[in-house]
Amino acid sequence: EAAVTxxxxxxxxxxxxxxxLSCHQTNNHDYMYWYRxxxxxxxxxxxxxxxxxxxxxxxxxxxxxxxxxxxENFSLILELASLSQTAVYxxxxxxxxxxxxxxxxxxxxxx
Amino acid sequence: GDSVTxxxxxVTLSEGTSLTVNCSYETxxxxxxxxxxxxxxxxxxxxxKVPKANEKGSNRGFExxxxxxxxxxxxxxxxxxxxxxxxxxxxxxxxxxxxxxTFGKGTVLLVSP
Numbered sequence: 179e180a181a182v183t184x185x186x187x188x189x190x191x192x193x194x195x196x197x198x199l200s201c202h203q204t205n206n207h208d209y210m211y212w213y214r215x216x217x218x219x220x221x222x223x224x225x226x227x228x229x230x231x232x233x234x235x236x237x238x239x240x241x242x243x244x245x246x247x248x249x250e251n252f253s254l255i256l257e258l259a260s261l262s263q264t265a266v267y268x269x270x271x272x273x274x275x276x277x278x279x280x281x282x283x284x285x286x287x288x289x
Numbered sequence: 290g291d292s293v294t295x296x297x298x299x300v301t302l303s304e305g306t307s308l309t310v311n312c313s314y315e316t317x318x319x320x321x322x323x324x325x326x327x328x329x330x331x332x333x334x335x336x337x338k339v340p341k342a343n344e345k346g347s348n349r350g351f352e353x354x355x356x357x358x359x360x361x362x363x364x365x366x367x368x369x370x371x372x373x374x375x376x377x378x379x380x381x382x383x384x385x386x387x388x389x390x391t392f393g394k395g396t397v398l399l400v401s402p
Contacts, residue, residue: 280332
């Protein structure tokens with residue numbers, strides 16, 4: 179069974195602060211993704227990676243950075259958190275063109 | 290770019306009634322089409338996918354046919370159960386690299402006993 183874990187599961191941050199969301203997968207998958215979920219917008223791709231030490235911009239990358247230090251780990255970094263970044267964030271992994279496996283999500287609230 | 294449009298929710302049904310969630314898409318590529326389901330407190334999970342036009346996908350009583358001419362991929366179930374209450378996402382993957390998915394906005398389904 180595929181396994182993608184995220185930490186923290188919930189976080190409250192202050193405007194202007196730095197936030198790091200972490201994702202770990204034990205699937206041995208090459209591809210990893212970060213999405214945000216908002217009511218009325220569904221799931222939107224922020225960043226993705228197909229190999230360690232390399233990341234690519236998705237559809238809504240502004241205000242976010244990503245880091246892939248190893249095949250198993252993929253982080254999403256908000257250098258200066260803003261109110262508009264309050265959302266639920268999902269990490270996913272996949273093997274090439276096969277199914278994406280999602281983690282349980284991180285609920286981020288920026289105050 | 291690619292886009293997916295699906296039924297706006299919430300869709301509220303009684304157990305035993307039929308379900309249709311409309312999904313239409315736009316792409317210049319030859320897509321693979323997906324339906325994902327998200328239960329409360331969980332991440333989305335694949336319901337089924339259809340890689341080829343005019344073929345049908347199905348799982349857990351849900352089904353959808355990839356209609357290339359109409360650019361549609363409507364989700365149907367003949368008789369819903371309370372346990373089907375969830376958010377349903379239609380998605381497409383173009384034939385370019387990186388396995389990038391484009392999702393619709395999701396449809397909330399609420400089934401009452």
